[in-house]
Amino acid sequence: MSPSVLFRRARFRLAAHELRQLPDDTGAEVAFAGRSNAGKSSALNRICDQVGLARTSKTPGRTQQLVVFDLDGDRRLIDLPGYGYAKVPTSLRDHWRELIDAYLGGRQSLRGVVLIMDSRHPLKDFDRLMLQYCRDIGLPCHVLMTKVDKLSRGDAASTLLATRKEMGLLCPGATIQAFSSLDKIGIDEARRAIYAWLADDASPGEAHTAS
Template identity: 60%
Template sequence: MHILHTVKFSKSANAMRDLPPDSGAEVAFAGRSNAGKSSALNALAAHKGLARVSKTPGRTQLINIFSLDDARRLVDLPGYGYAKVPVGVRDHWRELVDTYLKQRKALKGVVLIIDSRHPLKEFDRQMLAYAEAIDLPCHVVLTKSDKLSRSEAARTLALVRAELGADGSADARVSVQLFSATAKVGLDEARDVVMRWLGSA
Protein backbone atom coordinates (compact mmCIF):
# COMPACT_ATOMS: atom_id res chain seq x y z
CA MET A 1 0.00 0.00 0.00
CA HIS A 2 1.26 3.46 -0.89
CA ILE A 3 2.27 5.64 2.07
CA LEU A 4 -0.36 8.26 1.14
CA HIS A 5 -3.00 5.93 2.55
CA THR A 6 -1.82 6.97 6.03
CA VAL A 7 -2.89 10.60 5.50
CA LYS A 8 -5.50 11.90 7.97
CA PHE A 9 -7.56 15.08 8.22
CA SER A 10 -5.82 17.48 10.59
CA LYS A 11 -7.65 20.83 10.60
CA SER A 12 -9.34 23.56 8.56
CA ALA A 13 -7.98 27.09 8.31
CA ASN A 14 -9.81 30.31 7.51
CA ALA A 15 -6.71 32.47 8.00
CA MET A 16 -2.94 32.07 7.79
CA ARG A 17 -2.69 32.06 11.58
CA ASP A 18 -4.87 28.92 11.68
CA LEU A 19 -2.35 26.88 9.66
CA PRO A 20 0.11 24.43 11.26
CA PRO A 21 3.66 25.71 11.92
CA ASP A 22 5.43 26.59 8.66
CA SER A 23 7.93 23.73 8.67
CA GLY A 24 8.39 20.38 6.95
CA ALA A 25 6.89 19.88 3.49
CA GLU A 26 3.44 20.53 2.00
CA VAL A 27 1.83 19.85 -1.38
CA ALA A 28 -1.21 21.97 -2.22
CA PHE A 29 -4.15 20.89 -4.38
CA ALA A 30 -5.86 23.66 -6.36
CA GLY A 31 -8.50 23.75 -9.06
CA ARG A 32 -11.72 25.19 -10.37
CA SER A 33 -14.85 24.28 -8.45
CA ASN A 34 -16.21 20.91 -9.59
CA ALA A 35 -13.02 19.91 -11.42
CA GLY A 36 -12.78 16.77 -9.26
CA LYS A 37 -10.31 17.94 -6.63
CA SER A 38 -11.86 16.11 -3.66
CA SER A 39 -12.28 12.92 -5.70
CA ALA A 40 -8.63 13.10 -6.77
CA LEU A 41 -7.46 13.55 -3.19
CA ASN A 42 -9.57 10.64 -2.02
CA ALA A 43 -8.29 8.41 -4.84
CA LEU A 44 -4.64 9.29 -4.21
CA ALA A 45 -5.03 8.50 -0.51
CA ALA A 46 -7.16 5.39 -1.23
CA HIS A 47 -9.62 6.83 1.29
CA LYS A 48 -13.16 7.51 0.06
CA GLY A 49 -14.13 9.83 2.87
CA LEU A 50 -10.94 11.85 3.27
CA ALA A 51 -12.08 14.96 1.38
CA ARG A 52 -15.79 15.66 1.13
CA VAL A 53 -17.10 15.22 -2.41
CA SER A 54 -20.05 17.43 -3.26
CA LYS A 55 -22.16 17.95 -6.35
CA THR A 56 -22.38 21.59 -5.26
CA PRO A 57 -19.42 23.55 -6.62
CA GLY A 58 -17.58 25.72 -4.13
CA ARG A 59 -18.11 23.39 -1.17
CA THR A 60 -14.47 23.65 -0.04
CA GLN A 61 -14.55 27.07 1.62
CA LEU A 62 -11.55 26.69 3.90
CA ILE A 63 -7.97 25.52 3.54
CA ASN A 64 -8.14 21.88 4.65
CA ILE A 65 -4.98 20.28 6.02
CA PHE A 66 -4.31 16.53 5.81
CA SER A 67 -1.23 15.15 7.59
CA LEU A 68 0.92 12.13 6.75
CA ASP A 69 3.02 12.73 9.85
CA ASP A 70 4.38 15.65 11.87
CA ALA A 71 6.45 16.95 8.95
CA ARG A 72 4.43 16.22 5.78
CA ARG A 73 1.02 17.51 4.74
CA LEU A 74 -1.43 17.70 1.84
CA VAL A 75 -3.32 20.99 1.59
CA ASP A 76 -6.73 21.28 -0.09
CA LEU A 77 -7.25 24.88 -1.25
CA PRO A 78 -10.72 26.40 -1.80
CA GLY A 79 -12.09 25.76 -5.29
CA TYR A 80 -11.79 28.86 -7.43
CA GLY A 81 -13.90 30.36 -10.17
CA TYR A 82 -17.36 29.66 -8.81
CA ALA A 83 -19.58 32.70 -9.36
CA LYS A 84 -22.44 31.86 -6.95
CA VAL A 85 -20.27 32.28 -3.86
CA PRO A 86 -20.87 35.72 -2.26
CA VAL A 87 -18.36 38.30 -3.46
CA GLY A 88 -17.00 38.93 0.04
CA VAL A 89 -16.36 35.24 0.59
CA ARG A 90 -14.77 34.86 -2.83
CA ASP A 91 -12.47 37.82 -2.23
CA HIS A 92 -11.44 36.35 1.13
CA TRP A 93 -10.62 33.00 -0.50
CA ARG A 94 -8.58 34.71 -3.19
CA GLU A 95 -6.60 36.75 -0.69
CA LEU A 96 -6.05 33.75 1.60
CA VAL A 97 -4.89 31.47 -1.24
CA ASP A 98 -2.71 34.25 -2.69
CA THR A 99 -1.04 34.83 0.67
CA TYR A 100 -0.63 31.09 1.28
CA LEU A 101 1.06 30.49 -2.09
CA LYS A 102 3.30 33.51 -1.74
CA GLN A 103 4.39 33.16 1.88
CA ARG A 104 4.25 29.49 2.84
CA LYS A 105 7.84 28.23 3.03
CA ALA A 106 6.81 24.59 3.57
CA LEU A 107 4.99 24.54 0.20
CA LYS A 108 6.96 22.42 -2.29
CA GLY A 109 4.55 22.25 -5.21
CA VAL A 110 0.97 22.61 -6.45
CA VAL A 111 -1.17 19.89 -7.99
CA LEU A 112 -3.54 21.75 -10.32
CA ILE A 113 -6.75 19.80 -10.91
CA ILE A 114 -8.33 20.49 -14.31
CA ASP A 115 -11.38 18.79 -15.86
CA SER A 116 -9.98 17.16 -19.00
CA ARG A 117 -13.19 18.03 -20.87
CA HIS A 118 -12.67 21.76 -20.23
CA PRO A 119 -8.91 22.34 -20.05
CA LEU A 120 -7.07 25.59 -19.40
CA LYS A 121 -9.85 28.00 -18.52
CA GLU A 122 -8.91 31.52 -17.46
CA PHE A 123 -8.56 30.58 -13.78
CA ASP A 124 -6.30 27.65 -14.61
CA ARG A 125 -4.05 29.92 -16.66
CA GLN A 126 -3.94 32.43 -13.81
CA MET A 127 -2.87 29.73 -11.35
CA LEU A 128 -0.21 28.44 -13.74
CA ALA A 129 1.10 31.96 -14.37
CA TYR A 130 1.16 32.60 -10.65
CA ALA A 131 3.07 29.40 -9.93
CA GLU A 132 5.58 30.31 -12.65
CA ALA A 133 5.99 33.83 -11.28
CA ILE A 134 6.95 32.53 -7.82
CA ASP A 135 8.96 29.61 -9.28
CA LEU A 136 6.68 26.98 -7.74
CA PRO A 137 6.54 23.54 -9.42
CA CYS A 138 3.09 22.69 -10.77
CA HIS A 139 1.74 19.27 -11.75
CA VAL A 140 -1.41 19.43 -13.88
CA VAL A 141 -3.82 16.54 -13.35
CA LEU A 142 -6.42 16.25 -16.13
CA THR A 143 -9.30 14.60 -14.28
CA LYS A 144 -12.35 12.69 -15.52
CA SER A 145 -10.33 11.34 -18.45
CA ASP A 146 -12.63 8.31 -18.49
CA LYS A 147 -15.33 10.63 -19.90
CA LEU A 148 -13.24 11.06 -23.07
CA SER A 149 -12.47 8.50 -25.75
CA ARG A 150 -8.90 7.25 -25.77
CA SER A 151 -8.05 9.40 -28.80
CA GLU A 152 -9.70 12.50 -27.30
CA ALA A 153 -7.80 11.99 -24.05
CA ALA A 154 -4.48 11.59 -25.87
CA ARG A 155 -5.16 14.68 -27.99
CA THR A 156 -6.10 16.76 -24.93
CA LEU A 157 -2.95 15.64 -23.08
CA ALA A 158 -0.75 16.53 -26.07
CA LEU A 159 -2.39 19.93 -26.54
CA VAL A 160 -2.08 20.91 -22.87
CA ARG A 161 1.54 19.72 -22.70
CA ALA A 162 2.39 21.67 -25.84
CA GLU A 163 0.73 24.87 -24.64
CA LEU A 164 2.42 24.71 -21.24
CA GLY A 165 5.79 23.69 -22.62
CA ALA A 166 5.76 20.58 -20.43
CA ASP A 167 8.56 18.56 -21.99
CA GLY A 168 8.38 15.62 -19.60
CA SER A 169 11.86 16.09 -18.11
CA ALA A 170 12.32 15.21 -14.45
CA ASP A 171 13.32 18.74 -13.44
CA ALA A 172 10.54 20.51 -15.38
CA ARG A 173 8.61 23.12 -13.41
CA VAL A 174 5.35 22.07 -15.10
CA SER A 175 4.19 18.51 -15.79
CA VAL A 176 0.88 17.18 -17.11
CA GLN A 177 -0.94 13.83 -16.88
CA LEU A 178 -4.30 12.18 -17.49
CA PHE A 179 -6.24 11.04 -14.44
CA SER A 180 -9.50 9.38 -13.50
CA ALA A 181 -10.51 8.74 -9.91
CA THR A 182 -13.31 6.37 -10.92
CA ALA A 183 -11.33 4.38 -13.52
CA LYS A 184 -8.14 4.48 -11.39
CA VAL A 185 -6.12 6.06 -14.22
CA GLY A 186 -2.89 7.88 -13.41
CA LEU A 187 -2.89 7.28 -9.65
CA ASP A 188 0.70 6.03 -9.41
CA GLU A 189 2.02 8.84 -11.60
CA ALA A 190 0.35 11.52 -9.46
CA ARG A 191 1.41 9.84 -6.21
CA ASP A 192 5.02 9.70 -7.39
CA VAL A 193 5.04 13.47 -8.03
CA VAL A 194 3.47 14.24 -4.64
CA MET A 195 5.86 11.99 -2.75
CA ARG A 196 8.87 13.38 -4.60
CA TRP A 197 7.87 16.88 -3.52
CA LEU A 198 7.36 15.67 0.03
CA GLY A 199 10.87 14.23 -0.04
CA SER A 200 9.85 10.58 0.12
CA ALA A 201 10.15 9.32 -3.43
Protein backbone atom coordinates (compact mmCIF):
# COMPACT_ATOMS: atom_id res chain seq x y z
CA MET A 1 0.00 0.00 0.00
CA SER A 2 1.36 3.42 -0.95
CA PRO A 3 1.71 6.19 1.66
CA SER A 4 -1.00 8.32 0.03
CA VAL A 5 -3.50 5.44 0.03
CA LEU A 6 -2.79 4.63 3.67
CA PHE A 7 -3.24 8.19 4.90
CA ARG A 8 -6.44 8.67 2.95
CA ARG A 9 -7.87 5.86 5.08
CA ALA A 10 -7.49 7.93 8.25
CA ARG A 11 -10.66 8.04 10.33
CA PHE A 12 -11.41 9.70 13.65
CA ARG A 13 -11.59 7.14 16.45
CA LEU A 14 -11.67 8.97 19.78
CA ALA A 15 -10.45 11.94 21.81
CA ALA A 16 -8.74 11.04 25.07
CA HIS A 17 -8.50 13.34 28.07
CA GLU A 18 -6.50 10.70 29.98
CA LEU A 19 -3.96 8.09 28.83
CA ARG A 20 -6.18 5.25 30.01
CA GLN A 21 -8.73 6.27 27.37
CA LEU A 22 -6.30 5.57 24.51
CA PRO A 23 -6.46 2.39 22.41
CA ASP A 24 -4.40 -0.61 23.53
CA ASP A 25 -0.67 0.12 23.40
CA THR A 26 0.00 -2.19 20.46
CA GLY A 27 0.88 -1.72 16.81
CA ALA A 28 2.44 1.54 15.63
CA GLU A 29 1.47 5.17 15.94
CA VAL A 30 2.93 8.56 15.07
CA ALA A 31 2.22 11.72 17.07
CA PHE A 32 1.78 15.25 15.71
CA ALA A 33 2.99 17.97 18.10
CA GLY A 34 3.34 21.72 17.82
CA ARG A 35 2.69 25.12 19.26
CA SER A 36 -0.80 26.54 18.97
CA ASN A 37 -1.44 28.15 15.58
CA ALA A 38 1.62 26.56 13.94
CA GLY A 39 -0.61 24.80 11.41
CA LYS A 40 -0.75 21.32 12.93
CA SER A 41 -4.34 20.49 12.08
CA SER A 42 -3.99 21.84 8.54
CA ALA A 43 -0.84 19.77 8.01
CA LEU A 44 -2.56 16.61 9.24
CA ASN A 45 -5.54 17.24 6.99
CA ARG A 46 -3.32 17.83 3.96
CA ILE A 47 -1.18 14.75 4.57
CA CYS A 48 -4.34 12.64 4.86
CA ASP A 49 -5.99 14.47 1.93
CA GLN A 50 -9.10 15.08 4.03
CA VAL A 51 -10.19 18.67 4.57
CA GLY A 52 -12.19 18.08 7.75
CA LEU A 53 -10.29 15.25 9.41
CA ALA A 54 -8.58 17.30 12.12
CA ARG A 55 -10.62 20.27 13.28
CA THR A 56 -9.02 23.57 12.36
CA SER A 57 -9.82 26.83 14.05
CA LYS A 58 -8.70 30.43 14.03
CA THR A 59 -8.73 30.15 17.81
CA PRO A 60 -5.38 28.68 18.94
CA GLY A 61 -5.55 25.93 21.53
CA ARG A 62 -8.67 24.29 20.06
CA THR A 63 -7.20 20.79 20.30
CA GLN A 64 -7.46 20.00 24.01
CA GLN A 65 -7.13 16.21 24.05
CA LEU A 66 -5.15 13.40 22.48
CA VAL A 67 -7.10 12.84 19.27
CA VAL A 68 -6.73 9.38 17.74
CA PHE A 69 -7.09 8.66 14.01
CA ASP A 70 -7.09 5.04 12.86
CA LEU A 71 -5.37 4.16 9.59
CA ASP A 72 -5.59 0.40 9.20
CA GLY A 73 -5.18 -2.49 11.59
CA ASP A 74 -2.98 -1.32 14.46
CA ARG A 75 -1.61 1.84 12.82
CA ARG A 76 -2.68 5.24 14.10
CA LEU A 77 -1.98 8.97 14.05
CA ILE A 78 -2.23 10.94 17.30
CA ASP A 79 -2.93 14.68 17.35
CA LEU A 80 -1.45 16.12 20.56
CA PRO A 81 -2.85 19.26 22.22
CA GLY A 82 -1.49 22.49 20.77
CA TYR A 83 0.81 24.08 23.30
CA GLY A 84 1.46 27.66 24.33
CA TYR A 85 -1.83 29.49 23.93
CA ALA A 86 -1.79 32.17 26.65
CA LYS A 87 -5.58 32.49 27.06
CA VAL A 88 -5.97 28.87 28.16
CA PRO A 89 -6.29 28.57 31.97
CA THR A 90 -3.04 27.66 33.72
CA SER A 91 -4.59 24.50 35.16
CA LEU A 92 -5.48 23.26 31.67
CA ARG A 93 -2.03 24.10 30.29
CA ASP A 94 -0.46 22.15 33.15
CA HIS A 95 -2.73 19.20 32.41
CA TRP A 96 -1.76 19.28 28.72
CA ARG A 97 1.93 19.33 29.60
CA GLU A 98 1.58 16.40 32.00
CA LEU A 99 -0.51 14.49 29.48
CA ILE A 100 2.00 15.04 26.66
CA ASP A 101 4.96 14.13 28.90
CA ALA A 102 3.29 10.93 30.09
CA TYR A 103 2.27 9.97 26.56
CA LEU A 104 5.67 10.53 24.95
CA GLY A 105 7.58 8.83 27.75
CA GLY A 106 5.35 5.83 28.25
CA ARG A 107 3.69 4.90 24.97
CA GLN A 108 5.47 1.82 23.62
CA SER A 109 3.71 1.82 20.24
CA LEU A 110 4.90 5.37 19.50
CA ARG A 111 7.29 5.27 16.55
CA GLY A 112 8.05 8.96 16.08
CA VAL A 113 6.97 12.57 16.48
CA VAL A 114 6.10 14.98 13.68
CA LEU A 115 6.91 18.41 15.11
CA ILE A 116 5.03 21.26 13.45
CA MET A 117 7.07 24.47 13.45
CA ASP A 118 5.99 27.82 11.96
CA SER A 119 8.72 28.84 9.49
CA ARG A 120 8.24 32.49 10.46
CA HIS A 121 8.91 31.72 14.13
CA PRO A 122 11.10 28.60 14.31
CA LEU A 123 12.60 27.00 17.40
CA LYS A 124 10.44 28.56 20.07
CA ASP A 125 10.81 27.24 23.62
CA PHE A 126 8.30 24.43 23.08
CA ASP A 127 10.06 23.34 19.88
CA ARG A 128 13.42 23.18 21.65
CA LEU A 129 12.00 21.26 24.58
CA MET A 130 10.32 18.76 22.26
CA LEU A 131 13.53 18.18 20.29
CA GLN A 132 15.54 17.71 23.47
CA TYR A 133 12.90 15.37 24.86
CA CYS A 134 12.97 13.23 21.72
CA ARG A 135 16.76 13.13 21.95
CA ASP A 136 16.72 12.09 25.59
CA ILE A 137 14.30 9.18 25.09
CA GLY A 138 15.66 8.14 21.70
CA LEU A 139 12.47 8.96 19.82
CA PRO A 140 12.71 9.85 16.10
CA CYS A 141 11.54 13.35 15.20
CA HIS A 142 10.68 14.86 11.83
CA VAL A 143 10.03 18.61 11.63
CA LEU A 144 7.57 20.17 9.22
CA MET A 145 8.55 23.81 8.78
CA THR A 146 5.08 25.06 7.89
CA LYS A 147 3.72 28.13 6.15
CA VAL A 148 6.73 28.51 3.85
CA ASP A 149 4.29 30.07 1.37
CA LYS A 150 4.43 33.14 3.63
CA LEU A 151 8.19 33.53 2.97
CA SER A 152 10.14 34.31 -0.19
CA ARG A 153 11.94 31.34 -1.70
CA GLY A 154 15.28 32.72 -0.51
CA ASP A 155 14.07 33.36 3.03
CA ALA A 156 12.51 29.91 3.22
CA ALA A 157 15.76 28.26 2.11
CA SER A 158 17.92 30.22 4.54
CA THR A 159 15.52 29.63 7.44
CA LEU A 160 15.47 25.91 6.70
CA LEU A 161 19.27 25.79 6.60
CA ALA A 162 19.71 27.74 9.85
CA THR A 163 17.05 25.73 11.65
CA ARG A 164 18.52 22.42 10.51
CA LYS A 165 21.94 23.48 11.80
CA GLU A 166 20.62 24.43 15.23
CA MET A 167 18.46 21.31 15.39
CA GLY A 168 21.60 19.23 14.97
CA LEU A 169 22.76 20.48 18.36
CA LEU A 170 19.42 19.94 20.07
CA CYS A 171 18.51 16.57 18.62
CA PRO A 172 21.10 14.91 16.36
CA GLY A 173 19.31 12.71 13.85
CA ALA A 174 16.12 14.77 13.70
CA THR A 175 15.08 15.64 10.15
CA ILE A 176 13.39 18.74 8.75
CA GLN A 177 11.63 19.79 5.57
CA ALA A 178 9.73 22.73 4.11
CA PHE A 179 5.95 22.37 4.15
CA SER A 180 2.91 24.35 3.08
CA SER A 181 -0.65 23.11 3.42
CA LEU A 182 -1.88 25.98 1.25
CA ASP A 183 0.53 25.54 -1.66
CA LYS A 184 0.87 21.76 -1.21
CA ILE A 185 4.63 21.92 -0.68
CA GLY A 186 6.34 18.89 0.83
CA ILE A 187 3.25 16.69 1.10
CA ASP A 188 4.75 13.53 -0.42
CA GLU A 189 8.03 13.98 1.47
CA ALA A 190 6.13 14.17 4.76
CA ARG A 191 4.05 11.13 3.89
CA ARG A 192 7.14 9.07 3.12
CA ALA A 193 8.81 10.01 6.41
CA ILE A 194 5.77 9.07 8.47
CA TYR A 195 5.05 5.94 6.45
CA ALA A 196 8.59 4.68 7.09
CA TRP A 197 7.94 4.79 10.83
CA LEU A 198 4.58 3.08 10.55
CA ALA A 199 6.08 0.35 8.39
CA ASP A 200 8.90 -0.23 10.90
CA ASP A 201 9.21 -3.88 11.91
CA ALA A 202 10.37 -2.99 15.41
CA SER A 203 8.22 -4.66 18.02
CA PRO A 204 6.40 -2.57 20.63
CA GLY A 205 8.85 -1.47 23.28
CA GLU A 206 11.80 -1.52 20.90
CA ALA A 207 10.84 1.54 18.89
CA HIS A 208 12.25 3.91 21.49
CA THR A 209 14.03 3.40 24.76
CA ALA A 210 15.20 5.82 27.37
CA SER A 211 18.90 6.61 27.28
